[in-house]
Each structure stands twice: as C-alpha cells, then as structure tokens.
Amino acid sequence: MSNSAAGTSSKTRAASSQPSEPSSKRRRGVFHRELQHMMYGFGDDPNPLPESVALMDDIVVEYITELVHKAQDIGSQRGKLSVEDFLYLIRKDAPKLNRCTELLSMNEELKQARKLFEHDDENLRKTFEDDADG
Amino acid sequence: MKQSKDPFEAAFEESPPESPIETEPDPDADTEIPISNSLNSQPIHTNEEEEEEDNHVKNTSSTTSINTAITTTKNNNNNNKDDEEDEEEDNMDVELAKFPTAGDPHKMAKMQAILSQFTEEQMSRYESFRRAGFQKANMKRLLASITGSQKISIPITIAVSGIAKVFVGEVVEAARTIMKERKESGPIRPCHLREAHRRLKLEGKIFKRTTSRLFR
Numbered sequence: 608m609s610n611s612a613a614g615t616s617s618k619t620r621a622a623s624s625q626p627s628e629p630s631s632k633r634r635r636g637v638f639h640r641e642l643q644h645m646m647y648g649f650g651d652d653p654n655p656l657p658e659s660v661a662l663m664d665d666i667v668v669e670y671i672t673e674l675v676h677k678a679q680d681i682g683s684q685r686g687k688l689s690v691e692d693f694l695y696l697i698r699k700d701a702p703k704l705n706r707c708t709e710l711l712s713m714n715e716e717l718k719q720a721r722k723l724f725e726h727d728d729e730n731l732r733k734t735f736e737d738d739a740d741g
Numbered sequence: 742m743k744q745s746k747d748p749f750e751a752a753f754e755e756s757p758p759e760s761p762i763e764t765e766p767d768p769d770a771d772t773e774i775p776i777s778n779s780l781n782s783q784p785i786h787t788n789e790e791e792e793e794e795d796n797h798v799k800n801t802s803s804t805t806s807i808n809t810a811i812t813t814t815k816n817n818n819n820n821n822k823d824d825e826e827d828e829e830e831d832n833m834d835v836e837l838a839k840f841p842t843a844g845d846p847h848k849m850a851k852m853q854a855i856l857s858q859f860t861e862e863q864m865s866r867y868e869s870f871r872r873a874g875f876q877k878a879n880m881k882r883l884l885a886s887i888t889g890s891q892k893i894s895i896p897i898t899i900a901v902s903g904i905a906k907v908f909v910g911e912v913v914e915a916a917r918t919i920m921k922e923r924k925e926s927g928p929i930r931p932c933h934l935r936e937a938h939r940r941l942k943l944e945g946k947i948f949k950r951t952t953s954r955l956f957r
Binding site: 616627637638641642645646648649650651652654655656658659662663666667668671672673674675676677679687688689693694696698700702703706707710711714721737 | 798814825854865867868869870871873874875876879882883884887888892894895897899900901902903904906907908909910911912914916917927928929930931933934935946947948951953
C-alpha cells in the first residue's frame with residue numbers, strides 16, 4: 608500500500624512540475640535526465656532508449672523503496688531513520704559500502720572546510736573593520 | 742540528449758578546475774588527439790571502455806575517493822547553480838582539489854596514466870560517469886514520500902544517492918554482459934534490463950521483500 612502511494616505521489620509530483628502536458632501522458636518518472644547521463648557513463652548508448660530509461664527509473668525507485676523500508680524496520684526502535692541503518696544494510700556489498708563511506712567522509716571534510724572558510728571570512732571582516740575604525 | 746548536452750558542456754566549460762584529475766587531461770588533450778587518430782578500430786575501444794568501467798566500479802577505495810570528489814562537486818555545483826552562488830562554487834572546487842592528492846598518490850598516478858590514453862569517446866563517457874548523479878532535491882522528495890516523514894537529513898540523501906548510482910552501474914553492466922552473450926549491439930533494450938534485474942536478484946544483490954509469505 609505504501610509502495611503504490613509513494614509511486615503515485617512521486618509521479619504526480621513530477622507531473623505537476625510540468626503543467627503544460629496532460630498529466631496522464633507525462634510519466635517521465637523521477638530521475639529521467641540524470642539517468643540518461645548515468646546510463647551513458649556506465650556503458651549504454653549516448654542516447655539511451657526512452658523505454659530503457661523509464662524501466663531503469665522504475666527499477667531504481669523500487670530498489671530505493673525496498674532499501675528504505677528495510678532500514679525503517681531496522682531503525683524503527685530509534686523512531687528516526689539514520690545513516691547507520693543504511694550502512695548496515697549494504698554491509699555485504701563491498702562497492703556500495705566503500706562508495707557510501709567515501710561520500711560521507713567527503714561530506715564531513717566539506718563541512719569542516721566550509722566552516723573554516725566562513726571563520727576566516729569573519730576574521731578578515733573584523734580586522735578590516737578595526738582598521739577602518741582606527 | 743542534444744538538449745541536455747548544451748548545459749552539460751556549458752557546465753564543463755564553466756568549471757574546469759574541479760580536480761587535479763580533470764585539470765590534467767587538459768594539457769593531455771593535445772596528446773589525446775594524435776592517439777585517437779592512430780587508433781581507428783572501434784571494437785577495441787568498446788572493450789577498453791567496458792574493462793575500464795568494470796575496473797572503475799570494482800576498484801572501490803582507489804577511484805571512489807576521486808569519484809566522490811568529482812560527484813560531490815558536481816552535485817554541489819548543480820545545487821549552487823540553482824541557487825546562483827557561483828563564488829562559493831569556485832572556492833569549494835579549489836578546496837576539493839586538495840583532497841584526492843592527499844589520499845593516494847600511487848593511485849592518482851595510475852589514474853592519470855590511464856586517463857592520458859583515453860580517446861575522445863572514452864573521455865566523454867568517463868566524464869558522464871563521474872558527473873552523473875541524482876539530484877538531491879528529487880531524492881529528498883522521493884525519500885520523504887517513502888518514509889512518510891518530512892525531514893530527511895542530508896547524509897541520508899547523500900548515502901542513498903551513492904548507493905543508487907552504484908546500483909544503476911551494476912544493472913547496466915549486467916545488461917551489457919547479457920547483450921554480449923546474445924551477440925546484440927546498439928542501445929540497451931528493456932528486455933536486457935529485465936534479464937539483468939532477474940540475474941541480480943538471483944545473486945542476492947537486490948533486496949527481497951521481507952513481508953512474510955506464510956499466510957498469503
């Protein structure tokens with residue numbers, strides 16, 4: 608039940624974002640454009656067939672849905688989804704696990720770098736203001 | 742794909758210094774052209790592409806560190822371009838450029854050796870591979886609709902996007918393998934994808950429904 612609700616809600620949202628076409632025909636799916644680039648990068652034609660992209664979109668959405676439901680089952684004790692649930696679920700899949708940990712550590716480094724940058728920015732501003740006042 | 746290629750190329754031209762890997766091919770681009778002229782046999786190119794893509798997907802620690810740099814920059818670039826914050830973009834690119842070199846100088850050298858010998862088609866495919874990624878906004882929306890809760894934290898979005906991308910890679914590679922077995926060529930067709938999905942299910946890489954099937 609929640610599967611179909613998620614599917615229809617995502618599709619209606621995609622349809623509402625493009626009001627010029629009738630919503631019954633506009634079933635482009637959630638990830639149409641990105642999937643085209645992705646499939647080319649992974650070995651498909653530079654112009655993948657639209658049916659293939661649509662099918663891949665359904666496959667990916669179904670996969671993500673299953674993943675999230677399983678994560679909810681695991682993390683239901685905490686009441687909230689956390690990243691560790693996902694990491695636990697993919698623990699046996701080496702490429703995915705490594706990719707995930709790399710992405711998350713990159714995110715952390717980015718955050719810290721951004722903080723540093725803002726901190727330096729503020730210090731610069733303060734020194735300039737002091738010079739201007741003095 | 743023509744419509745999507747223009748902003749694609751524009752994005753590539755706007756932000757060239759994304760990482761040492763992508764800056765290096767620029768001076769190497771001069772050497773690429775004579776190489777591509779000399780290598781005229783296409784079947785060899787496609788085999789090389791597939792091998793290198795297999796290596797890219799299977800070499801986890803080495804290329805993923807660099808992949809994450811590029812894909813996170815690209816994702817951030819997409820979001821920032823939507824928000825029209827170009828100045829922050831350049832700063833983040835410069836900062837990210839420092840990270841991959843700090844990690845694995847050995848593997849960096851290997852990557853650059855491979856990259857310098859890419860043909861144009863291989864280079865564009867590799868560029869697509871690196872840059873393609875799911876939009877954070879779309880992913881957030883999808884996750885919110887699945888979980889039913891409105892707040893999805895950013896690390897979850899990032900993690901699921903990464904997992905989904907690797908998954909797409911697995912399915913597409915399996916579909917290509919099936920096409921080789923059946924000795925077909927051209928774009929991937931839905932029947933290949935379905936067969937690939939079925940095989941992955943048999944291997945256990947796709948989650949099976951956990952609902953109890955006892956009392957159906």
